[in-house]
Amino acid sequence: MNKTFLKYVCGVGFAIGIVTACKDEFLTRDPQGQYSPTALKTPSGVEGLLVGAYAMIDGNGLDGQDSWNNDIQSWVFGGLASDDSYKGTDAGDQPEQSFIEKWDFQPTNNHIKNKWRGLYKGIARTNDVINTLAEVPEVADTRRAQIIAEARFLRGLYHFEAKKMWKTIPYIDENTYKLDDLESTKIPNDKDVWPMIEADLKAASEGLPETQSQAGRPTKWAALAFLAKAYMYQGWNVTTGAVNLPALQKAKPILEQIIATGRYTLAPKFEDNFLIATRNNAESIFEIQYSVSSASGDAADQGVGLAHPYIDPWGCCGFYQPSQNLVNAFKTDATGHPLLDTFNDSDVKNDQGLKYSDPFEPYTGTLDPRLDQTVGRRGILFKDFKIHGSDFIRDQTYAGPYSPKKHISEKAGFGINGWGNLSSNNYRIMRYGMILLWLAEVEVELGNLENARKLVNQIRTRAANPAGFVKKAVQGTKSRDDYTVLNEPAANYLIKTYDAAWADAATARKAVRFEERLEFAMEGHRFFDLQRWGIAAETLNKYVAVEQTKRVYKKGAVFTKGKNEYFPIPQEAIDRSYKAGAATLTQDPAYK
Incomplete structure (x- = not known):
């Protein structure tokens, strides 16, 4: 992915709970440059906005906030809240992470707050791309369609990451977001957003090419893989574990289609998924690109x-x-x-x-x-x-x-x-091994x-x-x-x-799920896998009963079923959602 990130002008970054004012400084990547509003309404300006929309994937574009809060590797939430890992370091370092590790999720936790801010800032940037593109007729039709598809892929991805975190979220698209109305994105979180996430990923799969000349930009197959993932996350009740076969039956033909292309295969060695020398290999469907070419390290992991x-x-x-x-x-x-x-x-x-x-x-x-x-x-x-x-x-x-x-x-x-x-x-972030094991999950539930x-x-x-x-x-x-x-x-x-x-x-079922733990351990997926399978409470309470004998600070930790499967909406976001004297965002009842 091109690491020349755009500097944003006034208005970019409005989302639920977020207002980004005009600033002289910008989110920069080599080379540095300044874009005026007029310059943005050009083909190159739109391309710059699109690159800026990618910036939030790695969490480095959150106005100087700690990138670990919004990093898509999600180790703070997908790792520390699971049975895979501890916070580490020492007792006094980042105590708010200790609360996450012990499932003491609070609406005022800064890590949770910044995760929300980062994802919705990413969503705002994708909407800026689509809205600005509409005012630039010089962009050729073929490229126009691909820009929209890339933006919708990212928007679907950011909303998907938010839906994993919070039980109910607002879905914000280019029609919701109005640059001249600072309250346009203050909408309720009272709708089922899965259909909207699916629509974005479907549209992206139809508009993206089957291959990309530039590593880091999504393909048709990446969009379909995330669409399948969205269905997989609807495959079980997160509290009871009851299977939702219609969702899994939607995922199955997509997974089979990706396999049938023959474009992807498992890398020869497991370690190939974690080495620099084997980046963007035949197993990789979508990969977050990092670079250490600059002294600042801004484009690094x-x-x-x-x-x-x-x-x-x-x-x-x-x-x-x-x-x-x-x-x-x-x-x-x-x-x-x-x-x-x-x-x-x-x-x-x-x-x-x-x-x-x-x-x-x-x-x-x-x-x-x-x-x-x-x-x-x-x-x-x-x-x-x-x-x-x-x-x-x-x-x-x-x-x-x-x-x-x-x-x-x-x-x-x-x-x-x-x-x-x-x-x-x-x-x-998306590799062929996931496709194989997700299909294995589906086949188990279908009796195959x-x-x-x-x-x-x-x-x-x-x-x-x-x-x-x-x-x-x-x-x-x-x-x-x-x-x-x-x-x-x-x-x-x-x-x-x-x-x-x-x-x-x-x-x-037990064998397939255990295989997923072994294959994807320490990659930020484990908590969310336990969540979607509806077995988080039983698994994590059994885990901590033993682990607290080794890590004494875990004593007293309890995962509350029906509550801790999701994180609370940040209080800051609720406070900033007020419109006509009332908050438009509603807290998860389990955290009231």
Whole structure:
């Protein structure tokens, strides 16, 4: 994606609860430049507005607010609120994230507030594109249709991300939003917005090309993939878990159509989804593009910038640490299958309480090899840097011995200023593996268990490719950077396909969902998967009952069914929605 982000003029950014005044400073990317209102009403001006609409995907365009609140990787909400991870760092750092981790969601939480602001600012920008384009007749019809399709894709995506977060939201399109009426977007959140999100994504799929010459712009297939995802999120009651077959039946032909194109395939190695050298590969359907070409690092992956190890070359800040529960989920039995019901009965051995220089006997049981592509743990080489140890962790006593790994760049992705926390490691927001496993979910509910098993086995076959296993490294004596990599696996990896038929739908369902956790762990999806399946309360309360014995700050945490599946609407947004003396936004009754 082009990283030349536009500077906005007065009026851009109006949305529910957001008023962006005229400013002399702008949201800039190299090269810097200034656009007047007249300049915007030109073909190049419209293209600039469109690029600006993309800016909110990575969260870096929120008027200087912390990008982690609005980053589409959603680790604060999809990760910390799940059983995948802890807040990490130390007890005093970002306490509002601790409230999210313990499901104490408050309308005044700044992370929740800024997530709302960022998404609705993104929506406002897409509407600016469409409204301004209508005043620029010079744009050729073919390009005009594609601009509208890109804007509607982004608008559908931003509304979709909002719908995941909040039970009821306002849907704002170009007809709602009036530049000369500051109250035009103060509308109620009393409608079912799924049909409107679907309409945007359908329209985008009809107007977008099947391929794009510029990486980072969506294709027809990306729009269809997100449309299928929208149906998948309507596939179960979020409180009871009751299945909604009509929604899943709508998703199925779209998923099958994407597969049938033959355009996408699983990358040869699992790690290819997390390396700079393999960006925009055959598995990637839509990928957020990052760059470290500028000294400012503005185009880098800032949203997870503080979720890096505490050791050199990062030095900050230790957020987003994987949970022991997640690590245990990667254990396998003697047949190479996951322990679906008993994985958390005992822990994978760790170095809690040990210095990196202390002797350590590693865990010798069998493991899914994806563990060491997902989690940094003692004795395993961390990307191409150092062998992991306690010096990677800011406060091991508080948040445990593990580090996040997927989003961390290799050395080649460091910014030109040399700071590793800003990298050019893209985020694969939509990839082919998701399509396969979503179709497997649908097939289970429709009774097609054999097809579901075959789909899951495609994922497991790729994971079992020994070329993708992390290799054993032996520490040298000169420094922490002195190590030798051996041509042998780093741990006792054992993973096999499911060769026997699943006994029933309940077994199949459990296996498919467990596979999704293993495949997509620490990518910001887990909380929302538990939410959409309607099993968040039972899963997370069972999780915290054990985890609080390891992380004492979790004592007393309770996930309240019928409430904590969604976040409260920010109080700021409600306060700013007043019109004719009354708020147009209504708080989720569970939070009143």
